[in-house]
Amino acid sequence: MVTPESEPGLESRLVxxxxxxxxxxxxxxxxxxxxxxxxxxxxxxxxxxxxxxYALPHExxxxxxxxxxxxxxxxxxxxxxxxxxxxxxxxxxxxxIGVATTWLLQDSKSVAxxxxxxxxxxxxxxxxxxxxxxxxxxxxxxxxxxIKLLTQAVERDDTFAEAWAALASAWLTLPxxxxxxxxxxxxxxxxxxxxxxxxxxxxxxxxxxxxxxxAKAQGDWLESERIFQEALAADPDNTSVLLWFAGNYRExxxxxxxxxxxxxxxxxxxxxxxxxxxxxxxxxxxxxxxDGRELLDxxxxxxxxxxxxxxxxxxxxxIEAGELDSAAQWIxxxxxRPFRAEFEAFIERKRVPSTDSAAFSDLIIAAYERxxxxxxxxxxxxxxxxxxxxxxxxxxxxxxxxFDTSVVLFYExxxxxxxxxxxxxxxxxxxxxxxxxxxxxxDLCKREPQIPLCRRINDSVSERG
Numbered sequence: 001m002v003t004p005e006s007e008p009g010l011e012s013r014l015v016x017x018x019x020x021x022x023x024x025x026x027x028x029x030x031x032x033x034x035x036x037x038x039x040x041x042x043x044x045x046x047x048x049x050x051x052x053x054y055a056l057p058h059e060x061x062x063x064x065x066x067x068x069x070x071x072x073x074x075x076x077x078x079x080x081x082x083x084x085x086x087x088x089x090x091x092x093x094x095x096x097i098g099v100a101t102t103w104l105l106q107d108s109k110s111v112a113x114x115x116x117x118x119x120x121x122x123x124x125x126x127x128x129x130x131x132x133x134x135x136x137x138x139x140x141x142x143x144x145x146x147i148k149l150l151t152q153a154v155e156r157d158d159t160f161a162e163a164w165a166a167l168a169s170a171w172l173t174l175p176x177x178x179x180x181x182x183x184x185x186x187x188x189x190x191x192x193x194x195x196x197x198x199x200x201x202x203x204x205x206x207x208x209x210x211x212x213x214x215a216k217a218q219g220d221w222l223e224s225e226r227i228f229q230e231a232l233a234a235d236p237d238n239t240s241v242l243l244w245f246a247g248n249y250r251e252x253x254x255x256x257x258x259x260x261x262x263x264x265x266x267x268x269x270x271x272x273x274x275x276x277x278x279x280x281x282x283x284x285x286x287x288x289x290x291d292g293r294e295l296l297d298x299x300x301x302x303x304x305x306x307x308x309x310x311x312x313x314x315x316x317x318x319i320e321a322g323e324l325d326s327a328a329q330w331i332x333x334x335x336x337r338p339f340r341a342e343f344e345a346f347i348e349r350k351r352v353p354s355t356d357s358a359a360f361s362d363l364i365i366a367a368y369e370r371x372x373x374x375x376x377x378x379x380x381x382x383x384x385x386x387x388x389x390x391x392x393x394x395x396x397x398x399x400x401x402x403f404d405t406s407v408v409l410f411y412e413x414x415x416x417x418x419x420x421x422x423x424x425x426x427x428x429x430x431x432x433x434x435x436x437x438x439x440x441x442x443d444l445c446k447r448e449p450q451i452p453l454c455r456r457i458n459d460s461v462s463e464r465g
Contacts, residue, residue, distance in 0.1 A: 015054045023060060028396050032369060039063075120157070127153035128163040135170050140177040146170045154196075161200035165207045168193035172210050187214055202234040205241055212248070219431020222438060224248055239265045243278055252435060253442025255286055273305045284313050287412040293317040308335045312376065315343075320413065324350055336376075342367045346380045353385070361389040368393055382415030390417045394426055412447070424452040433460060 014020050020042065021031040034040035041059040045052040131149035134142040150167040154160055171190035175183035191214060194207035208231040215223040228245040235241060246261035259282055265275045276299055283292030296313050299305040311334060318327040324347050331343045345363055349355045361381060368377040374397030381390035394417070417423055427433070436442065436457045445454035 013054045013056050014060075015052060017053055020053070020055045020060070023055075023057065024064070124153045124157040124160055124163065127156070128160065128166065131163070131170070132166055135166065135173070138173075138177070143170060143174050143177050144180070147174065154193075159200055161197045161204055164193050164197035164200065165204050165210075168197060168207050168210045172213065190214070202230075203238070205231065205235070205238060208241070209244065212244070216248075216251075219434075221248075221252060221431060221435035225435070225439075237268055239269045239272065239275060242268070243275055246278060246282075250282065250285075252432065253444050254439075255282065255443045258282060259286070273299060273303060276303075277305065277307070277309060281309065281313055284317065285411050289317050289320055306333070306335070311335055316379075319347070319350060336372065338370070339367050339372050342372065342380070346384065349384050357384075357386060360384060361386050365389065365393070378417070379411075379415075382417045385415065387415060387417035387420055387423075390415065391420060391422050391426070394423070398426055398430060418444075418453060419448070419451045421452045424456050427453060428456070433457065 014023055017028040017031055021028040024031055024034075031040065031042075035042045040055075041063055042053060042055050045054065127149045131146045131153060134149065135146035147167065147170045150163055150170055153163040154167060157163070168190045171186050171193060174181065174186045181189075190210055194210040197204055197207035198211075208227055212224045212227045215221075215227060225248065228241065228248055231238070231241045232245060242261050242265035246258045246265065249255075249258035249261065262275065262278050262282055265272070266279055269275055276295060280292045280295035280299065283289070283295065292313065296310050296317070299310050300314065311330075315327055315330050315334075318324075318330060328344065328347050331340055334340065334343065336343070342363055345355075345360060349360055364372070364377050364381055368374060374393050378390045378393045378397075381387075381393065433456070437460050441454055441457045445451075445457065448454060449458070
């Protein structure tokens with residue numbers, strides 16, 4: 001076995017995930033994910049109680065170079081001197097696919113509907129359908145082959161709006177699987193294809209979702225709102241647009257606007273599980289837990305919609321109602337089975353609040369590092385009176401664009417983390433303030449006007465006024 005003492009470059013080794021991530025120009029969780037999924041060269045020096053994580057700069061440089069290795073006949077896109085931009089672009093690609101996949105897979109039928117008109121070129125249709133099928137498989141090779149086939153489809157028929165839309169999605173998802181093209185290049189191609197699709201058929205949902213995904217990822221919430229407004233104007237009764245637009249407002253804390261759009265969607269399709277789930281969680285977030293819980297019961301037990309979000313909504317409703325025994329039993333149905341011990345520890349802390357805080361914090365953070373969703377880890381820490389630990393999770397997750405801010409920021413019975421100045425600083429990095437200065441403060445500020453977040457928004461509005 002190679003020991004640290006025998007490795008080259010010992011004097012400059014990077015100890016700890018923070019230094020490794022800084023060297024790569026990404027967030028700590030991204031670095032961990034790259035180790036787990038992409039063989040990022042990281043070493044561990046074991047001690048009596050725990051191990052030290054470290055990496056060697058020359059090995060990281062070689063790994064980054066290998067991720068951008070060109071095919072035969074191509075010139076190099078990256079060298080050691082361009083290490084930081086390449087790593088940051090890889091992180092951006094991962095961020096975008098995380099957002100895009102969530103939206104594009106909510107309702108695949110309405111996002112990618114079957115062709116209703118007869119195309120004059122049957123070969124173009126066949127290329128489109130094969131490209132769609134490949135893209136749905138995910139992965140490097142299927143995604144690249146999908147782009148090739150969809151490109152051929154639009155070359156044969158440049159008025160094929162659905163094919164242009166599918167091409168936009170394929171380009172957007174590509175950076176998460178390969179670095180053959182930079183995420184920046186892939187994003188540009190996605191936006192060009194999406195723009196062409198919308199110009200041909202303004203009612204298509206898919207290209208609008210691609211455009212909004214990019215805008216949100218760049219922190220341009222005003223632009224994402226504009227895109228959704230255009231989509232809704234083109235197709236007022238499209239429930240997917242209504243639902244996603246509602247989700248956009250929910251992420252901004254504009255809960256009344258989100259509720260109005262969700263109710264419109266429910267009127268159009270009263271039995272849609274995604275719409276009913278959104279209604280239930282909105283009720284839960286604005287303090288109407290009992291109404292939300294009844295709807296979640298209907299989804300889980302009557303419709304058989306056993307999704308993670310429905311489970312979580314039910315679990316926290318039981319805890320808030322003081323039904324700790326029921327909450328403990330509900331863990332048996334959890335879709336997060338590897339984290340049973342953490343859920344049980346959270347319930348126990350609710351029973352006995354004096355439980356060792358440091359031990360509980362370490363337990364939840366370790367679970368987060370093993371894959372527990374960041375927003376869920378944050379919520380458990382925040383509700384346990386551990387705002388600093390919760391904000392550590394938020395900061396690490398938000399660096400990669402993976403944190404669902406709305407789940408914790410605008411939850412009416414949230415903990416104390418959002419009252420911290422550090423929380424206001426983290427939210428500012430995500431581009432929210434420009435939107436709020438233009439459109440008004442989130443609904444939260446009506447209840448908690450004195451927290452740093454709301455004071456900062458009000459001060460900036462006063463300065464502009």
